Amino acid sequence: IxxxxxxxxxxxxxxxxxxxxxGGKIINGEKAPENSMxxxxxxxxxxxxxxxxxxxxxxxxxxxxxxxxxxxxxxxxxxxxxxxxxxxxxxxxxxxxxxxxxxxxxxxxxxxxxxxxxxxxxxxxxxxIQLPHADMNLEENEVCQVAGWGSTGNLISPDELRVVDVSVINPQSCKEQWSPWLHLPDNAICAGGYGTKKGFCQGDSGGPLVCKGIAVGIVSFNKNFKCKYPDVPNVYMDISKxxxxxxxxxxxxxxxx
Structure with missing residues (x-):
């Protein structure tokens, strides 16, 4: 079952x-500054x-x-x-x-x-953008950014890039939050989503998780395809791996x- x-x-x-x-949604984000990203x-x-x-x-x-x-x-x-x-x-x-x-x-x-x-x-x-070294480790609660193009909830996709701050979630805690539904894949980073109202949604796939100016993760998946905000953390691929x-x-x- x-x-x-x-x-x-x-x-x-x-x-x-x-x-x-x-397209998709950057949840509770803002327009990215013109000369950024x-x-x-x-x-x-x-x-x-x-x-x-x-x-x-x-x-x-x-x-x-x-x-x-x-x-x-x-x-x-x-x-x-x-x-x-x-x-x-x-x-x-x-x-x-x-x-x-x-x-x-x-x-x-x-x-x-x-x-x-x-x-x-x-x-x-x-x-x-610079990539991380192969031996990089993120700190729990480190604040990073994720950005993308897509709708902001009114079904009309804005043409402007939007960005939101998200905090890195402890890997073990992330595995536990996901465990009732699936075994978290190897080489995953979790940031945003669970316990917050900020993060990525469908359409932001493939974009970077940026910490201290370095692209450390790739937007991969979340759980709630209706984007009423996921009750589990957002999942990224760990680029350092x-x-x-x-x-x-x-x-x-x-x-x-």
Whole structure:
């Protein structure tokens, strides 16, 4: 029965994450300051619809969540918080590299690199973000930020990037909160959601959890697809655990270029 419940729950999780094409919500956040978070990428489909978040780590690589591949992204938009105004840099995705062990969000490894067809023009509007070292550990209650594009509860998706502060949750406590529904995947970070009214929601998938200016996590999943706010913590992938995997891909790319 528990296994079936997990599958039902996960279907709900995947259903909500499958609706990433319709945007999502940063819960109780605010408009991101104009000259901040210049590494943010809007991952879009061929219709030009925002389907996931992402973040630029080199001139030609964006990190996002592996489950975002279900929305069939074709390009990214960089360089402006407002997706409908100003100067954007739209770049096609040349290659999508999912983690080889990714199966579904329940089992973790929810990370994907997007190789861009041309290099982004770094400058006043576009910058890269630093990744953590492989041995990084977050402190409990450390305040970090998560950002994304999507509706704020009125079913109309704003075009402007929104950001919210979230606190890192003790890993053991997070496992206990999730345990009635599913076994938390390895390499997870929990921040926001449980016990607060702040966090991410569907449509923010693939965006970064940023602590002290470093992208430490990737938005992966939560439980409540109605977004009336989850009674369990929001779950991210811990980028520090995938640093070697990322570096190997980047090294191989540089070798062949």
């Amino acid at each position: 528990m296994h079936g419940l997990q599958k039902f729950l996960l279907f709900s999780v995947l259903t909500c994450l499958g609706e990433i094409g319709h 210049k590494y943010m990428a809007s991952v879009q489909n061929k219709k030009g619809r925002h389907v996931c978040g992402g973040f630029l780590i080199t001139e030609d690589y964006v990190v996002t969540a592996a489950h975002c591949n279900e929305a069939i992204p074709t390009h990214v938009v960089l360089g402006n918080h407002n997706l409908k105004k100003g100067n954007h840099e739209k770049i096609d995705i040349e290659k999508k590299i999912k983690h080889e062990s990714y199966r579904d969000v329940e089992h973790g490894n929810d990370i994907m690199l997007l190789k861009l067809s041309t290099k982004a023009q770094l400058g006043s509007n576009i910058q890269i 995938y640093r070697e995997w990322i570096d190997k891909i980047l090294r191989t790319a540089r070798h062949f270029n």
